[in-house]
Amino acid sequence: MIKPIRALIAKPGLDGHDVGAKLVCRALMNAGMEVVYTGLRQSPPAIAKAALEEDVDVLGLSILSGAHLPLCRRLAEEIKLRGIDRVLWLVGGNIPDRDNAALAELGVDGVFPTGTQFDEMVTFIRERVKR
Amino acid sequence: MSDKKNEVPPLFWDSGLEIKPVYTAEDVENSGGLESVGDPGNYPYTRGIHPMMYRKRPWTMRQYSGFGTAAETHERFLWLIENGQTGLNVAFDLPTQCGLDSDDEMAAGEIGRVGMAVDSLADMEEAFAGIDLNKITVSLTINGSAVAIMAMYFAMARKRGYDLAELRGNSQNDILKEFIGRGTWIFPVEPSMRLVGDTMEFCARNVPHYSPVSVCGYHIRESGANPAQEMAYALSIARAYIDHALARGLQIDALAAGITFNFDIHGNLWEQVAKFRAGRRLWAKILREQYGASNPRGLRLRMIAGGGGGGLTIQQPENNIARGAYYALISALSGTQTMALCSYDEAYTIPSEHAAKLSLRTMQILMHEIGLCDTVDPLGGSWFMETATNQMETRIVELMHELEEQGGIVQAVATGRVQAAVNAQAYEQERKIQSGQIKKVGVNCFVEEEKQREVEFHPYREDEAAKQIERLRKIRSERDGVKVDKLLLVVRAAAESGQNIMPAIMDAVESYATVGEVCAVLKDVFGTYREPIRF
Numbered sequence: 001m002i003k004p005i006r007a008l009i010a011k012p013g014l015d016g017h018d019v020g021a022k023l024v025c026r027a028l029m030n031a032g033m034e035v036v037y038t039g040l041r042q043s044p045p046a047i048a049k050a051a052l053e054e055d056v057d058v059l060g061l062s063i064l065s066g067a068h069l070p071l072c073r074r075l076a077e078e079i080k081l082r083g084i085d086r087v088l089w090l091v092g093g094n095i096p097d098r099d100n101a102a103l104a105e106l107g108v109d110g111v112f113p114t115g116t117q118f119d120e121m122v123t124f125i126r127e128r129v130k131r
Numbered sequence: 132m133s134d135k136k137n138e139v140p141p142l143f144w145d146s147g148l149e150i151k152p153v154y155t156a157e158d159v160e161n162s163g164g165l166e167s168v169g170d171p172g173n174y175p176y177t178r179g180i181h182p183m184m185y186r187k188r189p190w191t192m193r194q195y196s197g198f199g200t201a202a203e204t205h206e207r208f209l210w211l212i213e214n215g216q217t218g219l220n221v222a223f224d225l226p227t228q229c230g231l232d233s234d235d236e237m238a239a240g241e242i243g244r245v246g247m248a249v250d251s252l253a254d255m256e257e258a259f260a261g262i263d264l265n266k267i268t269v270s271l272t273i274n275g276s277a278v279a280i281m282a283m284y285f286a287m288a289r290k291r292g293y294d295l296a297e298l299r300g301n302s303q304n305d306i307l308k309e310f311i312g313r314g315t316w317i318f319p320v321e322p323s324m325r326l327v328g329d330t331m332e333f334c335a336r337n338v339p340h341y342s343p344v345s346v347c348g349y350h351i352r353e354s355g356a357n358p359a360q361e362m363a364y365a366l367s368i369a370r371a372y373i374d375h376a377l378a379r380g381l382q383i384d385a386l387a388a389g390i391t392f393n394f395d396i397h398g399n400l401w402e403q404v405a406k407f408r409a410g411r412r413l414w415a416k417i418l419r420e421q422y423g424a425s426n427p428r429g430l431r432l433r434m435i436a437g438g439g440g441g442g443l444t445i446q447q448p449e450n451n452i453a454r455g456a457y458y459a460l461i462s463a464l465s466g467t468q469t470m471a472l473c474s475y476d477e478a479y480t481i482p483s484e485h486a487a488k489l490s491l492r493t494m495q496i497l498m499h500e501i502g503l504c505d506t507v508d509p510l511g512g513s514w515f516m517e518t519a520t521n522q523m524e525t526r527i528v529e530l531m532h533e534l535e536e537q538g539g540i541v542q543a544v545a546t547g548r549v550q551a552a553v554n555a556q557a558y559e560q561e562r563k564i565q566s567g568q569i570k571k572v573g574v575n576c577f578v579e580e581e582k583q584r585e586v587e588f589h590p591y592r593e594d595e596a597a598k599q600i601e602r603l604r605k606i607r608s609e610r611d612g613v614k615v616d617k618l619l620l621v622v623r624a625a626a627e628s629g630q631n632i633m634p635a636i637m638d639a640v641e642s643y644a645t646v647g648e649v650c651a652v653l654k655d656v657f658g659t660y661r662e663p664i665r666f
Contacts, residue, residue, distance in 0.1 A: 014225035014241050016314020019354050019557050026558045026666065039662040040314050041229070043237065065225060066480065066591065070240030094445075094479045114445050114479070115574065117565050 002131050007058035010038040010047045012071045020093060020114065021062035027118035033058075033125070044071060048078035051087060057129045063093040064114075069102060076106040088128050092116065144402045146359035148522050154515040162521035167412060171507045175415040177408050177520065178508035179466040180431035185504035190462075191469040192494050193218035193270060193435065197247035198481050199595050200602075201257040204247040208262060210484070214491060218268045220435075220471055221258075222246030222481075223280070228315040230276035230650030233599045242596035245481060246272075249280065250603045250645045255287045264288055269300045270345070270435070270469075275317040277304040278326050279649040282636040285338065290641070301342035301391055304330055307368045308347045310544045310660070311553060312354035317650060320545045322657035324375055326632065331376045333633035335385040344372055345391045345435070352395035353441045354550075355557025358402050359523060362410040363530035364549065365392060366417065367540040373422065383422045387429025394434055396458040396465075397442025404510055405519035407436070407465035413524050437462040437494075438473035446581065447573035451475035456493045463503040464510055470494055547663030554666070603645065610643040618642055619652055626656040 009025050011018055018040060025035045036054050038047065051059045063071060068091060079089070091103060092112040100111050109128070112121055142150045151158070159165060167175055172182030181187065196211060196219070197204045208219055223246040226238035232250050233242045242248050249255060259269070273280040281302050288298050306323040309316045316323065327344060334343040348356075348365035356364060369390050376386050394410075396403050414432040418424040439458050443451045452475045462470050472490040474482035482490070497503045510516045534540055543549045563569040570576050618639040625635040636649055 014229050014231075014237060014315075016225075016309070016316075018314055019312075019554070022554045022666075023558055023561050026554075029666070037664055037666075039664055041237070065241065065245055067240040067244060070591075096479070118562075119565075 005033045005058065005125060005129050006054065006056040007033050007060060008036045008038065008051050008054055008056040009060045009062065010042050011040045012042050012044060012047055012061055012063060012075065013065060013067050014041055015063060015065035016040055017064045024060060024062065024092065027122065031122040044074040044078050047075060048082050048084060051084060052082055056087060058088045058090065058125055060090040060092060063091065066094060068093065068095055069099060072103055072106050072108060079107065088125060144399055145357040146402060146523065146526055148519065148526065154518055156514055158518040159514050162518045165517060168511065168517065174430060175412040176431055177412040178511045180433065184466060184507040186507065189498050189504050190467055191218045192216050192491060193220040193469050193471050194487055194490055195220045195222050195272065195471050196487065197222035199243040199247065199592060200599050201247055201254040205258050205260060212267060214488065215495065216491060218270060218469060220270045221272055223273055224248045227646055228273060228275060230279065230317045230646060232645050232647030233603050235647060242599050244591055248599045251606050251643045252283050252286055252640050253606055253643065255283045259287065264293055265299065271302040274303055274306055274309045275315045276646055276650055277302055278330060278632055278636055279640065279646045281330055282633060283640045286637050286641040295338045297340060298338055299340045301345055303345045303347065303393065304343055305345060305347045305368065307371065307540065307544055308350050311549050312350040316660045318653060318657040319660045320541065324541065327372055328375045328379060329632045331372065331386060331389055332379050332381060332631055334389055335381050339385065342389050342391045344389060345393045347393040349393045349395040351553065355553040355560060357556065358406040359526045360530055361395060362406050363527045364540065366410065366414055367531055367534050371540050383424045384426035384429050387418050387424050388426060392432060392434040394436040395439045396436055396461050397439030400461050401519060403461045404465050405516065405523040408520040409524035409527060413527055433468050435469035435471055436465065436467045437470035440473045440477055443473055443477060444571065444574050445479050447579060448475055450573050452489060455490060459494055459497050463497055466508060547665040551665040606643050614642050615639065615644045619644055619648060622649060623652050623656060626653055
């Protein structure tokens with residue numbers, strides 16, 4: 001039997017707008033993935049720790065406050081520190097296109113701004129997480 | 132009427148009402164008649180809470196604003212007032228909303244980003260310097276840390292010589308909706324209710340013209356609720372606060388007068404107007420029939436409405452200018468007291484000055500050019516609108532009963548039941564938009580190939596953030612530290628003993644205790660909320 005894809009959806013920082021994060025959780029669950037949702041106000045170290053402990057294939061951050069660059073910078077340090085590799089790192093929310101390159105440089109594998117189709121996200125994950 | 136030529140597919144509003152292509156007097160009768168419409172300014176206020184409405188006094192225009200430091204926010208306030216805005220609607224940054232000081236580790240990258248950074252009374256003093264607090268009514272958009280921020284606002288007013296017994300204004304201070312949708316909670320549900328109760332009691336006794344709570348259907352709708360649910364949950368929340376405060380021996384009339392509402396507008400025009408007319412009537416009926424309230428000030432549902440961020444799109448953002456104008460139109464047709472529009476760039480950032488001014492001008496055009504102030508409740512008496520109002524009222528009552536049967540709103544929030552229901556609905560809605568079942572211009576129809584999306588993001592100012600931290604440290608080193616420590620112990624004692632917390636917090640912040648310090652004491656006593664995660 002094929003193990004389902006496991007994803008951690010996290011809300012880093014103080015932003016409390018979680019409609020998008022919860023929509024993504026449901027969309028991934030409906031696509032047959034196992035989803036762990038961290039809840040609000042998680043620090044980058046706590047998120048990295050959860051990704052390790054939950055042994056996930058996908059790590060998705062939802063950020064709407066505009067603080068995606070400083071938050072991802074801190075998470076990138078944690079990911080490196082803990083030697084987390086082979087995790088597909090995605091970021092969604094209010095992300096202007098011009099920040100895509102900076103996020104990619106930090107190790108983000110995919111950016112899904114507000115308004116992304118669920119199917120697009122699911123396909124992106126399935127193509128990259130090999131089973 | 133059954134010939135094929137006139138057959139049309141059925142139509143349902145988000146709230147579940149089925150809409151006919153044609154309405155007649157018979158529909159009004161079948162849905163409950165016109166008995167409870169009444170005259171404007173009279174119980175049950177279906178047609179508006181004042182007899183002359185906008186003919187006598189147009190709505191207040193109060194755009195949500197605030198960013199960066201107190202000094203920057205102060206400048207924006209002065210600019211808005213200069214441009215004809217008649218009230219202030221203050222946005223606070225996330226650290227302030229979450230009860231953290233600017234030098235807290237979790238505050239990094241968020242200082243002044245989505246609102247003004249407030250650490251101590253000094254920030255409050257600077258933001259409102261020279262602004263006449265009796266002329267410009269100030270609305271504080273603060274929830275989790277409301278006790279600290281309200282205390283600071285009152286302390287600032289007192290220090291400037293205002294008599295609290297005369298002070299007007301309002302705070303959002305609706306913690307139940309934060310648990311449902313907006314997420315800036317701090318303490319668990321039960322002590323959070325107590326803190327709201329403390330502010331209500333304090334205001335009823337000391338600041339009687341101030342409205343301590345603005346119940347927000349807005350964020351519940353933004354989280355996925357339909358318009359009928361928005362109203363039903365909001366009225367249930369308002370009841371929960373009133374029930375809590377009544378147990379302290381306060382009078383219903385004083386309490387009801389201290390509650391205002393904040394509602395959402397997006398989607399179907401008629402459905403929103405029916406929602407507001409029905410909600411206004413139902414609230415008056417509940418207060419009079421179930422609580423024995425009699426003072427008209429309390430019976431009147433006073434509201435701010437206009438914005439609806441959820442209706443705006445990041446695609447083809449200029450379309451949001453048109454959407455905003457229609458939302459403002461709906462708001463005026465609904466008889467709102469205060470209007471705040473979401474600016475066209477608000478789907479992705481804090482409004483630019485340009486966008487904020489366009490919103491203000493939109494409201495001014497409605498007010499001065501196209502006749503929206505000419506007559507009261509212009510849609511009243513329409514067979515369609517009166518039927519829809521009746522049916523909407525019935526639907527809202529059903530939803531409120533359902534909630535009661537499930538143990539009430541406080542219980543439903545504590546267990547996460549409301550959150551799960553609203554979230555499931557948000558998913559369905561999004562799925563329908565993605566599949567094109569619900570039309571959204573520029574998103575799933577009339578789509579344009581967009582180049583690089585060049586949105587003007589409000590820049591994060593590291594230098595201003597550093598300045599704010601510097602300022603906080605300076606205040607900590609210059610204030611009477613021994614006195615602050617002592618006053619924080621008084622706050623702790625009040626939190627532990629259950630006596631009203633507000634006087635102790637006012638004394639502490641007056642001596643420049645910070646938001647973070649006050650909230651740390653309260654967290655120590657009350658603990659921190661843990662989200663029930665349910666799907």
